[in-house]
Amino acid sequence: MAKGSYQVSAVPVTIFAHLLVIAVSTLVLVWLLYFRGGLAFKSQNKQKIFNVHPLLMVVGFLLPAGEAIMAYKSIPAKKEVQKLVHLVLHFIALACGIVGIYAVFKFHNEARVINMYTLHSWIGMSTICLFGIQWLLGFFSFWWPRAEQGTRAKYMPWHVFLGAVIFFMATVTAETGLVEKFLFLGLGKSQEALIVNFTGLLILLFAVSVGLTVVLPRSSY
Ligand code: HEM
Ligand code: HEM
Numbered sequence: 001m002a003k004g005s006y007q008v009s010a011v012p013v014t015i016f017a018h019l020l021v022i023a024v025s026t027l028v029l030v031w032l033l034y035f036r037g038g039l040a041f042k043s044q045n046k047q048k049i050f051n052v053h054p055l056l057m058v059v060g061f062l063l064p065a066g067e068a069i070m071a072y073k074s075i076p077a078k079k080e081v082q083k084l085v086h087l088v089l090h091f092i093a094l095a096c097g098i099v100g101i102y103a104v105f106k107f108h109n110e111a112r113v114i115n116m117y118t119l120h121s122w123i124g125m126s127t128i129c130l131f132g133i134q135w136l137l138g139f140f141s142f143w144w145p146r147a148e149q150g151t152r153a154k155y156m157p158w159h160v161f162l163g164a165v166i167f168f169m170a171t172v173t174a175e176t177g178l179v180e181k182f183l184f185l186g187l188g189k190s191q192e193a194l195i196v197n198f199t200g201l202l203i204l205l206f207a208v209s210v211g212l213t214v215v216l217p218r219s220s221y
Contacts, residue, residue: 010216014074017209020202021063027199028058035192041103046111052103054177060096062170062203064089066210069167073213087143090135097128120176127169134159134166164214171207175200
């Protein structure tokens with residue numbers, strides 16, 4: 001092992017992160033289906049429309065985006081295959097993110113609540129816009145029609161840095177969203193409060209793990 005290296009490979013960290021994906025998805029589903037009355041796109045019970053928002057933002061957007069970033073470390077295949085998985089998972093995340101934000105706007109409009117009045121909504125809207133731009137720039141530079149080699153090499157470190165920044169912005173947004181909902185519901189000390197708070201803790205662990213895989217090498221030679 002080279003002196004000054006991290007001494008570990010990214011692989012065990014990606015496995016830990018996959019387990020967190022399962023745990024967070026389970027917690028979110030239990031929360032929304034068991035404690036919050038379920039999900040709907042059309043309903044007299046407007047809370048069910050709201051519930052689509054956290055589901056799509058966490059299980060549809062944040063977790064797939066993290067998996068997409070880890071694809072270069074977690075998928076034992078050729079670079080082209082990893083790249084395809086990276087771009088497709090990011091696309092799925094983007095699509096879910098847009099529908100998830102549409103759902104909360106729909107909820108606000110039908111429940112006659114004003115839009116975009118919180119820090120959560122501002123960072124969230126910035127995140128999804130930057131995510132869309134990052135995806136387009138990545139697609140046109142690295143997939144089709146592809147930039148020249150020199151341009152690609154100059155853009156790559158910025159793609160990685162800004163990609164990580166946008167992913168952490170998504171994490172911050174999810175955390176603030178959970179806190180906001182906790183307070184709106186006045187959860188206090190309850191079983192449901194534990195579920196919401198553990199979801200937030202595991203999301204934080206997931207984000208740290210994904211960040212770690214970006215700096216770690218594929219194998220620890
Ligand atoms: C990365 C993930 C997320 C993004 C990008 C995001 C984005 C947004 C945006 C843009 C709004 C404003 C909608 C409007 O004004 O009509 C909003 C509202 C809201 N979101 Fe999220 N959200 C995310 C995750 C979550 C999570 C996990 C929760 C937890 C329950 C949540 C709870 C809320 C609540 C309660 C509102 C309504 C109050 C407000 O506008 O702040 N969000 N979100
Ligand atoms: C919002 C969407 C995107 C985000 C947040 C993002 C983020 C990232 C991050 C954090 C890395 C570093 C991964 C690592 O080294 O472990 C990365 C690498 C990379 N991404 Fe993206 N990316 C996005 C979209 C795209 C798209 C659409 C393409 C098109 C093919 C692409 C192509 C690449 C390539 C070629 C690498 C370099 C992998 C390597 O050589 O190690 N990205 N991306």
